[in-house]
Amino acid sequence: MGFLKRILLLALLSAPQIGFADDRLVQIFVPTSLIETGLMRHLLPRFSLKTQVRVEMISDPAKADLVFGNNGRTVFEGAGQVWKIDRRSPDNKSAIKFYDWLTSDIGQRTVVSFAPDGAALFGLPGATSEVRTTVEFDGDAAVGHDVALKKCTRCHAVDDKTHWSSIGSTPSFGVLRSLTDWKERFSMFYVLKPHATFTQIAEVTQPFPDNLPPPIAPIELTFNEVEAVVAYVAMMPAADLGKPLEHQ
Numbered sequence: 001m002g003f004l005k006r007i008l009l010l011a012l013l014s015a016p017q018i019g020f021a022d023d024r025l026v027q028i029f030v031p032t033s034l035i036e037t038g039l040m041r042h043l044l045p046r047f048s049l050k051t052q053v054r055v056e057m058i059s060d061p062a063k064a065d066l067v068f069g070n071n072g073r074t075v076f077e078g079a080g081q082v083w084k085i086d087r088r089s090p091d092n093k094s095a096i097k098f099y100d101w102l103t104s105d106i107g108q109r110t111v112v113s114f115a116p117d118g119a120a121l122f123g124l125p126g127a128t129s130e131v132r133t134t135v136e137f138d139g140d141a142a143v144g145h146d147v148a149l150k151k152c153t154r155c156h157a158v159d160d161k162t163h164w165s166s167i168g169s170t171p172s173f174g175v176l177r178s179l180t181d182w183k184e185r186f187s188m189f190y191v192l193k194p195h196a197t198f199t200q201i202a203e204v205t206q207p208f209p210d211n212l213p214p215p216i217a218p219i220e221l222t223f224n225e226v227e228a229v230v231a232y233v234a235m236m237p238a239a240d241l242g243k244p245l246e247h248q
Protein backbone atom coordinates (compact mmCIF):
# COMPACT_ATOMS: atom_id res chain seq x y z
CA MET A 1 0.00 0.00 0.00
CA GLY A 2 1.32 3.48 -0.86
CA PHE A 3 2.47 5.70 1.93
CA LEU A 4 -0.31 8.24 1.57
CA LYS A 5 -3.00 5.60 1.55
CA ARG A 6 -1.41 4.03 4.56
CA ILE A 7 -1.25 7.30 6.48
CA LEU A 8 -4.87 8.06 5.59
CA LEU A 9 -6.02 4.67 6.73
CA LEU A 10 -4.07 4.96 9.94
CA ALA A 11 -5.45 8.43 10.52
CA LEU A 12 -8.96 7.02 10.13
CA LEU A 13 -8.25 4.07 12.36
CA SER A 14 -6.77 6.19 15.07
CA ALA A 15 -9.37 8.96 14.81
CA PRO A 16 -11.62 7.64 17.59
CA GLN A 17 -8.65 7.55 19.93
CA ILE A 18 -7.77 11.16 19.44
CA GLY A 19 -11.33 12.44 19.15
CA PHE A 20 -12.85 14.82 21.61
CA ALA A 21 -14.47 13.46 24.73
CA ASP A 22 -17.56 15.33 25.92
CA ASP A 23 -15.93 16.58 29.10
CA ARG A 24 -13.08 18.12 27.12
CA LEU A 25 -14.83 21.34 26.35
CA VAL A 26 -14.24 24.90 27.46
CA GLN A 27 -16.71 27.70 26.83
CA ILE A 28 -15.29 31.16 26.37
CA PHE A 29 -16.72 34.61 25.85
CA VAL A 30 -14.92 36.78 23.32
CA PRO A 31 -16.03 40.38 22.57
CA THR A 32 -17.01 40.97 18.94
CA SER A 33 -14.15 43.42 18.36
CA LEU A 34 -11.69 40.65 19.21
CA ILE A 35 -13.53 37.97 17.21
CA GLU A 36 -13.44 40.21 14.15
CA THR A 37 -9.65 40.28 14.10
CA GLY A 38 -9.58 36.55 13.31
CA LEU A 39 -7.23 35.81 16.21
CA MET A 40 -9.50 33.12 17.63
CA ARG A 41 -9.55 31.22 14.32
CA HIS A 42 -5.77 31.15 14.61
CA LEU A 43 -5.53 30.26 18.31
CA LEU A 44 -8.33 27.81 18.97
CA PRO A 45 -7.50 25.05 16.45
CA ARG A 46 -3.86 25.13 17.54
CA PHE A 47 -4.85 24.77 21.16
CA SER A 48 -7.35 21.99 20.40
CA LEU A 49 -4.91 20.08 18.24
CA LYS A 50 -2.43 20.11 21.04
CA THR A 51 -4.72 19.30 23.94
CA GLN A 52 -7.75 17.58 22.38
CA VAL A 53 -9.84 20.11 24.28
CA ARG A 54 -12.58 21.75 22.23
CA VAL A 55 -13.29 25.45 22.64
CA GLU A 56 -16.72 26.91 22.10
CA MET A 57 -17.34 30.65 21.87
CA ILE A 58 -20.61 31.53 23.55
CA SER A 59 -22.49 34.84 23.60
CA ASP A 60 -23.29 35.03 27.31
CA PRO A 61 -20.30 35.99 29.48
CA ALA A 62 -22.21 34.92 32.59
CA LYS A 63 -22.15 31.30 31.39
CA ALA A 64 -18.57 31.23 30.15
CA ASP A 65 -15.63 29.49 31.86
CA LEU A 66 -13.26 32.17 30.63
CA VAL A 67 -13.99 35.74 29.59
CA PHE A 68 -11.78 37.97 27.45
CA GLY A 69 -12.08 41.65 28.35
CA ASN A 70 -10.87 44.13 30.94
CA ASN A 71 -10.58 41.87 33.99
CA GLY A 72 -8.12 39.23 35.09
CA ARG A 73 -4.66 38.49 33.81
CA THR A 74 -3.22 40.50 30.92
CA VAL A 75 -2.54 38.20 27.99
CA PHE A 76 -1.83 40.34 24.93
CA GLU A 77 -2.51 43.68 23.33
CA GLY A 78 -3.80 44.68 19.94
CA ALA A 79 -6.96 45.82 18.14
CA GLY A 80 -6.74 49.01 20.18
CA GLN A 81 -6.62 47.64 23.69
CA VAL A 82 -4.92 45.49 26.28
CA TRP A 83 -6.69 42.14 26.60
CA LYS A 84 -7.15 40.29 29.83
CA ILE A 85 -8.62 36.92 30.59
CA ASP A 86 -10.84 36.28 33.58
CA ARG A 87 -11.35 32.85 35.08
CA ARG A 88 -14.98 32.21 35.97
CA SER A 89 -14.84 28.49 36.77
CA PRO A 90 -11.49 27.83 38.44
CA ASP A 91 -12.17 24.09 38.83
CA ASN A 92 -12.95 23.27 35.22
CA LYS A 93 -9.93 21.26 34.02
CA SER A 94 -10.38 22.20 30.36
CA ALA A 95 -10.58 25.88 31.29
CA ILE A 96 -7.38 25.55 33.32
CA LYS A 97 -5.70 23.94 30.31
CA PHE A 98 -6.71 26.80 28.04
CA TYR A 99 -5.65 29.45 30.55
CA ASP A 100 -2.31 27.73 31.17
CA TRP A 101 -1.67 27.29 27.46
CA LEU A 102 -2.53 30.89 26.57
CA THR A 103 -0.27 32.25 29.29
CA SER A 104 2.58 29.83 28.48
CA ASP A 105 5.49 30.59 26.18
CA ILE A 106 3.96 28.57 23.39
CA GLY A 107 0.54 30.18 23.75
CA GLN A 108 2.09 33.64 23.76
CA ARG A 109 4.19 32.87 20.71
CA THR A 110 1.08 31.56 18.96
CA VAL A 111 -0.59 34.94 19.63
CA VAL A 112 2.31 36.92 18.18
CA SER A 113 2.61 34.62 15.20
CA PHE A 114 -0.86 35.69 14.06
CA ALA A 115 0.03 37.88 11.10
CA PRO A 116 -2.70 37.57 8.46
CA ASP A 117 -1.13 40.20 6.19
CA GLY A 118 2.47 39.59 7.07
CA ALA A 119 2.62 41.86 10.12
CA ALA A 120 1.79 40.70 13.63
CA LEU A 121 -1.55 42.14 14.81
CA PHE A 122 -1.05 41.37 18.48
CA GLY A 123 1.85 41.87 20.79
CA LEU A 124 2.64 40.98 24.36
CA PRO A 125 2.42 43.78 26.89
CA GLY A 126 5.99 44.80 27.68
CA ALA A 127 7.25 42.22 25.22
CA THR A 128 10.93 42.01 24.45
CA SER A 129 12.28 41.57 20.97
CA GLU A 130 13.14 37.98 21.82
CA VAL A 131 9.65 36.89 20.95
CA ARG A 132 9.85 35.50 17.47
CA THR A 133 7.10 36.64 15.17
CA THR A 134 6.99 33.63 12.92
CA VAL A 135 6.80 30.25 14.52
CA GLU A 136 6.02 27.33 12.32
CA PHE A 137 6.54 24.62 14.87
CA ASP A 138 5.28 24.79 18.41
CA GLY A 139 7.76 22.37 19.92
CA ASP A 140 11.06 23.16 21.52
CA ALA A 141 13.88 21.90 19.29
CA ALA A 142 16.39 21.52 22.12
CA VAL A 143 13.94 19.40 24.09
CA GLY A 144 13.23 17.44 20.92
CA HIS A 145 16.90 16.68 20.43
CA ASP A 146 17.11 15.30 23.97
CA VAL A 147 13.97 13.24 23.56
CA ALA A 148 15.24 11.78 20.28
CA LEU A 149 18.61 10.93 21.83
CA LYS A 150 16.91 9.19 24.74
CA LYS A 151 14.09 7.45 22.95
CA CYS A 152 14.98 6.92 19.31
CA THR A 153 18.70 6.09 19.20
CA ARG A 154 17.96 2.51 20.15
CA CYS A 155 17.27 2.11 16.42
CA HIS A 156 17.89 5.39 14.58
CA ALA A 157 20.97 7.50 14.04
CA VAL A 158 19.65 10.85 15.26
CA ASP A 159 22.62 13.15 14.76
CA ASP A 160 26.30 12.98 13.76
CA LYS A 161 27.29 11.61 17.13
CA THR A 162 24.86 8.71 17.05
CA HIS A 163 25.75 7.05 13.76
CA TRP A 164 26.67 3.96 15.70
CA SER A 165 23.10 3.40 16.78
CA SER A 166 21.59 2.88 13.37
CA ILE A 167 20.49 -0.76 13.26
CA GLY A 168 20.35 -2.65 10.00
CA SER A 169 18.25 -0.79 7.48
CA THR A 170 16.62 1.64 9.90
CA PRO A 171 16.73 5.04 8.20
CA SER A 172 18.65 7.80 9.98
CA PHE A 173 16.81 10.98 10.96
CA GLY A 174 18.93 12.85 8.38
CA VAL A 175 17.68 10.55 5.62
CA LEU A 176 14.08 10.80 6.80
CA ARG A 177 14.44 14.59 6.99
CA SER A 178 15.30 14.67 3.29
CA LEU A 179 11.92 13.20 2.34
CA THR A 180 9.41 15.81 1.20
CA ASP A 181 6.77 14.47 3.60
CA TRP A 182 9.11 14.20 6.59
CA LYS A 183 6.76 16.32 8.66
CA GLU A 184 3.79 13.98 8.30
CA ARG A 185 6.00 11.01 9.03
CA PHE A 186 7.47 12.48 12.21
CA SER A 187 4.15 13.86 13.41
CA MET A 188 2.56 10.43 13.09
CA PHE A 189 5.50 8.11 13.52
CA TYR A 190 3.80 6.45 16.47
CA VAL A 191 1.11 4.97 14.26
CA LEU A 192 3.56 4.04 11.48
CA LYS A 193 5.27 0.68 11.33
CA PRO A 194 7.01 -0.54 13.32
CA HIS A 195 6.38 1.92 16.17
CA ALA A 196 2.69 1.32 16.88
CA THR A 197 3.42 -2.00 18.57
CA PHE A 198 5.81 -0.50 21.12
CA THR A 199 5.04 3.22 21.37
CA GLN A 200 2.68 5.00 23.73
CA ILE A 201 1.80 8.68 23.53
CA ALA A 202 0.26 9.91 26.77
CA GLU A 203 -3.45 10.69 26.37
CA VAL A 204 -3.36 9.95 22.63
CA THR A 205 -2.78 6.25 22.05
CA GLN A 206 -4.83 3.45 23.58
CA PRO A 207 -3.09 1.07 25.98
CA PHE A 208 -1.54 -1.94 24.24
CA PRO A 209 -4.16 -4.68 23.78
CA ASP A 210 -3.91 -7.43 26.42
CA ASN A 211 -3.34 -10.09 23.80
CA LEU A 212 -0.63 -8.04 22.02
CA PRO A 213 1.91 -6.87 24.59
CA PRO A 214 4.76 -4.81 23.13
CA PRO A 215 7.39 -7.16 21.61
CA ILE A 216 10.22 -4.97 22.95
CA ALA A 217 10.65 -2.50 25.82
CA PRO A 218 8.06 0.17 24.98
CA ILE A 219 8.89 3.82 24.41
CA GLU A 220 6.65 6.43 25.94
CA LEU A 221 6.33 10.07 24.93
CA THR A 222 4.02 12.92 25.70
CA PHE A 223 2.33 14.83 22.91
CA ASN A 224 4.62 17.77 23.70
CA GLU A 225 7.63 15.55 23.20
CA VAL A 226 6.36 14.47 19.78
CA GLU A 227 6.01 18.15 18.86
CA ALA A 228 9.46 18.85 20.21
CA VAL A 229 10.94 16.07 18.07
CA VAL A 230 9.19 17.55 15.00
CA ALA A 231 10.66 20.97 15.88
CA TYR A 232 14.12 19.43 16.23
CA VAL A 233 13.87 17.59 12.92
CA ALA A 234 12.60 20.80 11.27
CA MET A 235 15.88 22.52 12.00
CA MET A 236 18.27 19.66 11.36
CA PRO A 237 20.04 19.51 8.02
CA ALA A 238 18.70 16.90 5.64
CA ALA A 239 21.20 14.23 4.63
CA ASP A 240 22.85 15.24 1.40
CA LEU A 241 21.81 12.39 -0.84
CA GLY A 242 22.33 14.04 -4.19
CA LYS A 243 18.69 13.41 -4.96
CA PRO A 244 15.67 12.84 -2.74
CA LEU A 245 15.53 9.32 -1.43
CA GLU A 246 12.39 7.33 -2.15
CA HIS A 247 11.63 5.62 1.08
CA GLN A 248 8.53 3.46 0.80
Ligand code: HEC
Pocket (backbone or CB within 6 Å): 147, 148, 151, 152, 153, 154, 155, 156, 169, 170, 171, 176, 185, 186, 189, 192, 193, 194, 195, 216, 219, 221, 229, 247, 248
Ligand atom coordinates in the same frame (compact mmCIF):
# COMPACT_ATOMS: atom_id res chain seq x y z
C1 HEC B 1 12.89 -0.44 18.09
C2 HEC B 1 13.40 0.33 17.00
C3 HEC B 1 12.88 1.73 16.77
C4 HEC B 1 12.75 2.77 17.68
C5 HEC B 1 13.05 2.75 19.17
C6 HEC B 1 12.29 3.90 16.93
N1 HEC B 1 12.15 3.58 15.61
FE1 HEC B 1 11.53 4.82 14.10
N2 HEC B 1 11.71 3.28 12.74
C7 HEC B 1 12.19 2.02 13.03
C8 HEC B 1 12.27 1.24 11.78
C9 HEC B 1 12.75 -0.19 11.66
C10 HEC B 1 11.84 2.09 10.75
C11 HEC B 1 11.72 1.79 9.26
C12 HEC B 1 10.32 1.33 8.96
C13 HEC B 1 10.11 1.08 7.47
O1 HEC B 1 11.04 1.26 6.71
O2 HEC B 1 8.97 0.75 7.12
C14 HEC B 1 11.48 3.37 11.38
C15 HEC B 1 10.99 4.46 10.69
C16 HEC B 1 10.74 5.70 11.26
C17 HEC B 1 10.16 6.81 10.57
C18 HEC B 1 9.70 6.80 9.13
C19 HEC B 1 8.34 6.12 9.10
C20 HEC B 1 7.75 5.90 7.74
O3 HEC B 1 6.87 5.02 7.60
O4 HEC B 1 8.15 6.62 6.82
C21 HEC B 1 10.06 7.84 11.46
C22 HEC B 1 9.51 9.23 11.19
C23 HEC B 1 10.57 7.37 12.73
N3 HEC B 1 10.97 6.04 12.56
C24 HEC B 1 10.64 8.12 13.89
C25 HEC B 1 11.03 7.63 15.13
C26 HEC B 1 11.11 8.43 16.34
C27 HEC B 1 10.77 9.91 16.42
C28 HEC B 1 11.54 7.61 17.34
C29 HEC B 1 11.80 7.95 18.77
C30 HEC B 1 10.78 8.66 19.51
C31 HEC B 1 11.69 6.28 16.76
N4 HEC B 1 11.39 6.33 15.42
C32 HEC B 1 12.07 5.15 17.48
C33 HEC B 1 12.53 1.54 14.28
C34 HEC B 1 12.50 2.26 15.46
